[in-house]
Amino acid sequence: MSDAMSMNWPAVRAIYRFEMGRFWRTAGQSILAPVISTTLYFVVFGAAIGSRVSAVDGVPYGLFIVPGLIMLSLLTQSISNASFGIYFPRFAGTIYEILSAPISPLEVVLGFVGAAASKSILIGLIILATSALFVPLRIDHPVWMIGFLLLTAVTFSLFGFVIGLWADGFEKLQLVPLLVVTPLTFLGGSFYAISMLPPFWHAVSLINPVVYLISAFRWAFFGKADVSIAISLGMTALFLVICLGLVTYIFRTGYRLKS
Amino acid sequence: MPIISISKLSKTYQSGFTALSGIDLTIERGEIFALLGPNGAGKSTLINIVCGIVTPSAGTVMVDGHDIAADYRAARRAIGLVPQELTTDAFETVLNTVSFSRGLFGLQPDPGHIERILRALSLWDKRDSRLMTLSGGMKRRVLIAKALSHEPRVLFLDEPTAGVDVELRQDMWRLVRDLRQQGVTVILTTHYIEEAEEMADRIGVIRRGQIILVEEKAALMRKLGRKQLTLQLQAPIVEIPPELSDYELALAGDGRELVYTYDTRAERTGITGLLTGLAAAGIRFSDLHTEQSSLEDIFVGLVREGETRA
Numbered sequence: 001m002s003d004a005m006s007m008n009w010p011a012v013r014a015i016y017r018f019e020m021g022r023f024w025r026t027a028g029q030s031i032l033a034p035v036i037s038t039t040l041y042f043v044v045f046g047a048a049i050g051s052r053v054s055a056v057d058g059v060p061y062g063l064f065i066v067p068g069l070i071m072l073s074l075l076t077q078s079i080s081n082a083s084f085g086i087y088f089p090r091f092a093g094t095i096y097e098i099l100s101a102p103i104s105p106l107e108v109v110l111g112f113v114g115a116a117a118s119k120s121i122l123i124g125l126i127i128l129a130t131s132a133l134f135v136p137l138r139i140d141h142p143v144w145m146i147g148f149l150l151l152t153a154v155t156f157s158l159f160g161f162v163i164g165l166w167a168d169g170f171e172k173l174q175l176v177p178l179l180v181v182t183p184l185t186f187l188g189g190s191f192y193a194i195s196m197l198p199p200f201w202h203a204v205s206l207i208n209p210v211v212y213l214i215s216a217f218r219w220a221f222f223g224k225a226d227v228s229i230a231i232s233l234g235m236t237a238l239f240l241v242i243c244l245g246l247v248t249y250i251f252r253t254g255y256r257l258k259s
Numbered sequence: 260m261p262i263i264s265i266s267k268l269s270k271t272y273q274s275g276f277t278a279l280s281g282i283d284l285t286i287e288r289g290e291i292f293a294l295l296g297p298n299g300a301g302k303s304t305l306i307n308i309v310c311g312i313v314t315p316s317a318g319t320v321m322v323d324g325h326d327i328a329a330d331y332r333a334a335r336r337a338i339g340l341v342p343q344e345l346t347t348d349a350f351e352t353v354l355n356t357v358s359f360s361r362g363l364f365g366l367q368p369d370p371g372h373i374e375r376i377l378r379a380l381s382l383w384d385k386r387d388s389r390l391m392t393l394s395g396g397m398k399r400r401v402l403i404a405k406a407l408s409h410e411p412r413v414l415f416l417d418e419p420t421a422g423v424d425v426e427l428r429q430d431m432w433r434l435v436r437d438l439r440q441q442g443v444t445v446i447l448t449t450h451y452i453e454e455a456e457e458m459a460d461r462i463g464v465i466r467r468g469q470i471i472l473v474e475e476k477a478a479l480m481r482k483l484g485r486k487q488l489t490l491q492l493q494a495p496i497v498e499i500p501p502e503l504s505d506y507e508l509a510l511a512g513d514g515r516e517l518v519y520t521y522d523t524r525a526e527r528t529g530i531t532g533l534l535t536g537l538a539a540a541g542i543r544f545s546d547l548h549t550e551q552s553s554l555e556d557i558f559v560g561l562v563r564e565g566e567t568r569a
Binding site for chain 2: 008009010011013014015017018021022025088089092093094096097098099100101102103104254258259
């Protein structure tokens, strides 16, 4: 196998471990924050509001919101971890080391996106474990659940990676997660089934890509979905391909990386 | 085969600024090459292209026989880079950041090698310190340790001693000599002429994106050096006698010194004629000494000459 075709796995491992090191350095904060926020969601939506809401599609409301809660954190954490991961070396100037090392773009992406996805999956699992303290968990399709968790984490980590390359300041780094992703997630059925909406808003919701992610993820838990699993998978795969295309374009042109 | 061959290399940025224009340069194995040039001359752009950080507009660069574009992995594996800026990951420890660099170059961990480097750079005691707690000089050492972590055959030092104290500068010069002993080729850019004069085997001068001179240091000093002959006069004089006006003379030391500047390249230095003329004018001297112009004088002369032509 030629030198150009072979993979520089030690480099992938080095980037991955370096990025995960940042997570473990602040492990208390990294773990505690999702535990607290999940607890708060259960107190507010589960106990205070949930007790007055009847079961949704036969699923108690407290249990119904678990997939949405996990997905909410998974999306925001994947994006922020990956965007910060690549933006910080650009900001600090240490990116020179990555650019001058014998690493292919694929290896750079595997290292950064792999670490970002791992962190967000860990947080997703922490939220799942915290949820088990409040509601009796039910996962009808555990393999699919893990599959959707992985696919979503990787896709949105790639999206975060693109944002981290595009951003030229910390403000821009926060722009997309705060102004686009969080509203889309809240409006994507995290805390309700879109079938509960009036017909017009139901139709509007179908434009929101996050609807498909949450719907598929909820199906893995309860076997019930707002839209078909095939469409959900197709939409997620399409977004993954778009993100891959953007990353490929960035590395090919050196956009914001090389002058 | 030279370790680095640069051919017709040009770089024009998107802004339209041409940083390099038709650079041809070869670096021999095991030499210490100093690249001198004023600010904005193109030194860092040249280094950054060879290292893969900046994309060239035209031309080719071969490192140890490998094209930096077509065979970038092999080319980059041969190179270690110490950048000009003190760019470090503030929250990491010394040991982690140096080990990380080795991993980036595709090598398996080698704690023994990392320890040797850290000890050589007096960093071993600081191995568990976070980079943010280190002084500027220590951070510079860390950058060198990172560049050496993968045992490169070529080491680029971009302004390595900018802003470091005398002790560290001496340490670095010692380190560079040791590396050369081990067969590592060292290319450094510097503003400190004394650094080039102290260490380099060959010197290149770059100005406005063009190499205007590449020469063995000793030959350069010999070829372009101007010498000064200073005569200590027995009695002070107020003006240079008109019969000596053909010589490039200047009075100094309140008329007690006569300074004659001459070109060592000239067929005749004029010293014999000057001494005869002085004797005829009745000017006697008690002592004399000569002084070779420094590399800095040569460098300033070259750059000024270029600017005048431009």
